[in-house]
Amino acid sequence: QKEVEQDPGPLSVPEGAIVSLNCTYSNSAFQYFMWYRQYSRKGPELLMYTYSSGNKEDGRFTAQVDKSSKYISLFIRDSQPSDSATYLCAMSETGGYNKLIFGAGTRLAVHP
């Protein structure tokens, strides 16, 4: 079993929809949680970075972490065709050895 599980999709939604992306994990030592967006053949772009449990909002993006359920989510409001990309969740244990463990990534397509 992988440490981080993420549904690879693809996920297809109409423009303006609310998108929900999720990851589950098995390692209870994970403390830092991130979401990256990756366009085809480009480097991952950091979207959200959270520590421990709770919610964080940045514009149209909201990240949620539920450590008790070992479950993290990314919500995208008012989705746009430019949001079409692969979304990767990533996690790491406490600082000092910041090795990121990535999910497989979910491909999202937002159609006009």
Next chain:
Amino acid sequence: DSGVTQTPKHLITATGQRVTLRCSPRSGDLSVYWYQQSLDQGLQFLIQYYNGEERAKGNILERFSAQQFPDLHSELNLSSLELGDSALYFCASSVAPEEAQYFGPGTRLTVL
């Protein structure tokens, strides 16, 4: 643009050869990380350096080595290349080990 630069963008080489990938971190970042992204394995952590010292190792093959120089740029050396080494290689950097990682555009390696 994350501020992390990687050269070259593309590399095509033959089995058995040796190549060097180069990374310049964002200004002020002391930590450098190397990741490999392949279709079947996803994004995998290879190695981390902090201010010139090796800090953490992932599933990096013995044929691979890296170093971080006094000016903080880093190089990843891949030797005795095999077909299975064909992948995207990303460098990331952060201010400190527990801080968010920013990825470069990657080097696409093709081994023929």
